[in-house]
Amino acid sequence: MCLGVPGRIEEISENDDPLFVTGKVNFGGVLREVILAGIKDAKIGDWVIVHAGFALNKLNEEEASEVFDYLRQISEFGRIELEEADGISGCAEEVEID
């Protein structure tokens, strides 16, 4: 229900009232009309998180990469031993908008 899907703004339609500004957002190749009323200073190329046709917020690219920097760091110091486990198999392959 609270599903949010990340997408990239491709087009913004002008409207005098910021409440009714919409845009075309690209979700992995699928374009959809999205309400941008909740996004201040929306620009083409911005990544937004979209729920039921409404952009909830811009995504912060710098923060998004932080978790991977952290994991890279701990790997380099060799503090973690990778373990085999069943449950997570197929994780990387299952890329879908669900």
Next chain:
Amino acid sequence: MKYVSEYRDKESALKYTGLIKKLVTREWSIMEVCGGQTHTIVKYGIDQLLPDSVTLIHGPGCPVCVTPIELIDQAISIAGLENVILCSFGDMLRVPGSCSDLLGVKASGGDVRMVYSPIDAIAIAAGNPEKEIVFFAVGFETTAPVTAAAVLQAEHLGLDNFSMLVSHVLVPPAIEVVLSGEDCAIQGFLAAGHVCTVMGYTEYEPIAEKYGVPIVVTGFEPLDILEGIHMCLKQLEEGRTDVENQYLRSVSREGNRTAIEIMRRVFEITDRKWRGIGRIPGSGLRLRERFARFDAGKKYEVSSHEVDEPEICISGEVLRGNKKPLECAAFGNVCTPEHPLGAPMVSAEGACAAYYRYRLARGK
């Protein structure tokens, strides 16, 4: 796809489970509030990757599941009226009322439509001026801004054939109900990332302090959830009870003020009954007086009466985190997604449906 596939990487996930195993020294129970997170946890088997000493308890964060049966009956009555097109999200159409569901109304000739967004219902209203369009609005704070935007659009377009039956609910009062339960075993919380994308997390700070529990705002991908669990366990091991934010790429402490403003312009806070839990003060949203003409509850005087749930169904216990779906005698035999007894078996985010789909299929 950017912001998705990288958070489902197996190696990164296993690094986190390794970190968690090194960290934990005793037994801990953590509740993930949101049904979307429950779905990810069960789908990817995250609970089975954790040490045995860490228990994940599934929370009440499925709006479809907690919509009161009386309101569903009311929606069913409205959908049966002549000249009405009733629209809602897909899950909502299959939730059992006391004797039918909305798809049952559709099967017997009613005009019931599944929409992706309340804005789609506005388009239907604009295109069918001779019909009455009613949107059955459910959802948490994540969904409230788009529902509010739909009302503002209806007003802007001067649509007098559009109204909505509002069943919006708010997360923090429900967390308090869970925490004040007599035998509450929950020691830490993962807060719902998209609710907090809108609202921020200042509301959770007094809760963490009052009940002495760490709360970590967490996203929805496997790696988000593992990082959120790790942050929560780290606080528990260190004896801290802070509100922390794992979902930094989407959530700020103050939330999205523009979206909150849109929501507040249209809605005000009210008491609300939660299915399986009961009445929670200040836990719902209703239309402000200024928008009363869009209130389907006022427009259509359909009666509703208190209804009892099927006795065998333990969905109330599941929603409060007291029991897991597999403890239910009806699970998987008389209660299945095709023939659900309780709402958590209907919604994709309901704990029972997630266990049915991913645990029964794997034989675990």
